Amino acid sequence: MSDIDVSGRLKDKVAIVCGAGQTPGPTVGNGKAMALLFARAGASVICVDRDLERAEATVGAVREEGGDALALAADVSKPDDAQNIANVALETFGRIDVLVNNVGIGGGGDGPPKHITEEAFDRIMNVNLKAAMLVTKACLPIMETGGNGSIINISSLASIAGANMLAYEVSKAGMNRLTVSTALSMAKKGVRCNAILPGLMDTPMAIVGISERLGVEPDELRAQRAARVPMGHMGTGWDTAHAALFLASDEAKFITGVCLSVDGGQGARTG
Numbered sequence: 001m002s003d004i005d006v007s008g009r010l011k012d013k014v015a016i017v018c019g020a021g022q023t024p025g026p027t028v029g030n031g032k033a034m035a036l037l038f039a040r041a042g043a044s045v046i047c048v049d050r051d052l053e054r055a056e057a058t059v060g061a062v063r064e065e066g067g068d069a070l071a072l073a074a075d076v077s078k079p080d081d082a083q084n085i086a087n088v089a090l091e092t093f094g095r096i097d098v099l100v101n102n103v104g105i106g107g108g109g110d111g112p113p114k115h116i117t118e119e120a121f122d123r124i125m126n127v128n129l130k131a132a133m134l135v136t137k138a139c140l141p142i143m144e145t146g147g148n149g150s151i152i153n154i155s156s157l158a159s160i161a162g163a164n165m166l167a168y169e170v171s172k173a174g175m176n177r178l179t180v181s182t183a184l185s186m187a188k189k190g191v192r193c194n195a196i197l198p199g200l201m202d203t204p205m206a207i208v209g210i211s212e213r214l215g216v217e218p219d220e221l222r223a224q225r226a227a228r229v230p231m232g233h234m235g236t237g238w239d240t241a242h243a244a245l246f247l248a249s250d251e252a253k254f255i256t257g258v259c260l261s262v263d264g265g266q267g268a269r270t271g
């Protein structure tokens with residue numbers, strides 16, 4: 001739970017959060033935290049997820065707090081679904097101010113070059129990188145017409161400091177460059193684009209998913225991950241969401257093309 005008062009910081013803005021559902025578990029995911037925080041800040045939030053029930057769960061949580069949100073089912077790696085996200089935003093709200101590309105997957109055949117499967121490489125690149133390009137391409141004309149917009153790509157510290165997850169790392173490194181390239185191409189049009197590189201976060205995707213995969217107890221995994229962070233503890237979905245809120249807001253109106261680590265200092269440690 002984040003109890004920082006953010007009211008009014010995204011007043012009257014329309015935000016799309018792709019991957020706004022979350023892996024079930026006891027803590028909040030990055031996408032769900034962003035949807036909740038953006039709504040608390042005054043935005044209307046389109047919560048997109050491949051799994052409609054997950055998107056609806058986030059919308060329910062937003063509405064419970066008095067916020068405005070709607071759920072939309074879409075597989076962001078499919079061009080028609082990506083275009084439909086932009087169409088629904090335009091038909092429902094007439095504008096898009098903020099787009100978050102938060103969908104990200106890993107596992108399932110990913111690994112070091114010697115072991116990775118071709119199927120895993122293609123699947124992870126499609127869902128993590130190509131999908132972000134597709135949704136960005138679909139939404140940009142609407143954002144450009146509005147003359148103002150903020151795109152936030154949820155990359156990962158693994159894009160610059162990962163190991164043994166070739167497809168995940170390469171897809172997120174591609175996302176960093178997608179961010180810079182989009183930022184430069186849109187700089188004169190009023191649309192900004194930045195990336196967030198979360199480090200080790202205590203989200204269900206990371207803890208529940210990875211502890212099951214490795215056969216390690218969740219609390220043991222938490223302790224192992226915390227020990228790797230200079231600040232001595234993991235981050236949460238709220239840490240990602242607060243960074244995203246800043247980049248989404250007009251407070252960041254002169255910031256574009258930045259890849260911002262949210263990692264407790266992990267990326268700063270070299271050697």
Ligand code: NAD
Pocket residue numbers: 018019020021022023028029030031032048049050051054074075076077102103104105127154155156157197198199200201202203204205206
């Ligand atoms: P999550 O898995 O809980 O939520 C992601 C949501 O995306 C899920 O609800 C899932 O159903 C949805 N999704 C998956 N494929 C989709 C598709 N093709 N189309 C539409 N929706 C799809 O994850 P999260 O905690 O919200 O984290 C999300 C992002 O943060 C990912 O990009 C991940 O790589 C990044 N990240 C997380 C950590 C961490 O430690 N949790 C660290 C670094 C980066």
